[in-house]
Amino acid sequence: MRDGRLTIGQMSRETGCKVQTIRYYEQIGLLPEPERSSGNQRLYSNRDRDRLAFIRHARELGFPLDAIRELLKLADHPSQPCEAADAIAAAQLEAVEIRIARLQSLKQELERMLAHRHGGKIADCRVIEVLADHSKCSADDHVAPS
């Protein structure tokens, strides 16, 4: 393994991405098929490693893989305007804000449920009661559990 060629394990260590996940990214076309050694093992370039780091970082920021695919395409065309990339990031920001708002209303509801704790029997348990009877639940607008 001389300079500039990384095994999949080295890629994994350098990016914090699991080996299986790297192979998975290759399988779904996010990473190119790398060279192989004479013994059929994957050999990556530094460029591949940077691409993987990009993907990982975007995943950490919650971008879905499809958005990352777009971003990678854009990153490969540096002379084009960056509005599209900004738009993807803006969409992601909006998605995150929506999820935060939703989770905050769930949080309030759970806090209300727990505020009535009294150490009694299930029969008088506020938690069970609220779950059983939606009308006891103040916020009515939470949808899917993000």
Next chain:
Amino acid sequence: MRDGRLTIGQMSRETGCKVQTIRYYEQIGLLPEPERSSGNQRLYSNRDRDRLAFIRHARELGFPLDAIRELLKLADHPSQPCEAADAIAAAQLEAVEIRIARLQSLKQELERMLAHRHGGKIADCRVIEVLADHSKCSADDHVAPS
């Protein structure tokens, strides 16, 4: 369908739970196998409907199905102490709080990325740049994308 017996479609309408999802809940043992009509169609009781409403409400609050299974078991034993139910709700609250915190740090990062928007080329695009180079990212501690 006289009194007290609901078709799966009526169940769906009354609880807001999709027909397939009801069958799925039966399959994984969250809902009991209901009676069948002479034509092999499911016939539910009001009790079944209440149980499904309980499940849906708990799902809306983000409880995982395993937790709901526990809660249902508890709800079936009203004379037992409700500490276990409270504990499940408390765990769920904590999980929600963790997810909110994580999403908030993601939100900040995305806002920082977007604050540098300038309408130029990809080559100077802050979004792409930050994704490509983790060191340009201030918060370093976000883990899995919630």
Next chain:
DNA sequence: TGTAACCTCTACAGTGGCTGTAGCTTCATG
């Protein structure tokens, strides 16, 4: 009674984003 429209049935595949497993082969080190 006919028939059209709708509902329900089973069984299975697909979603997203991985993760884990089994059973191999290859590689690096002593």
Next chain:
DNA sequence: CATGAAGCTACAGCCACTGTAGAGGTTACA
């Protein structure tokens, strides 16, 4: 040359559904 770590492929499983196909059941109205 032997051992153990790392790599290979192929596939199953996770969560919580959702969608589809193709069959059969039920209901409303003429």
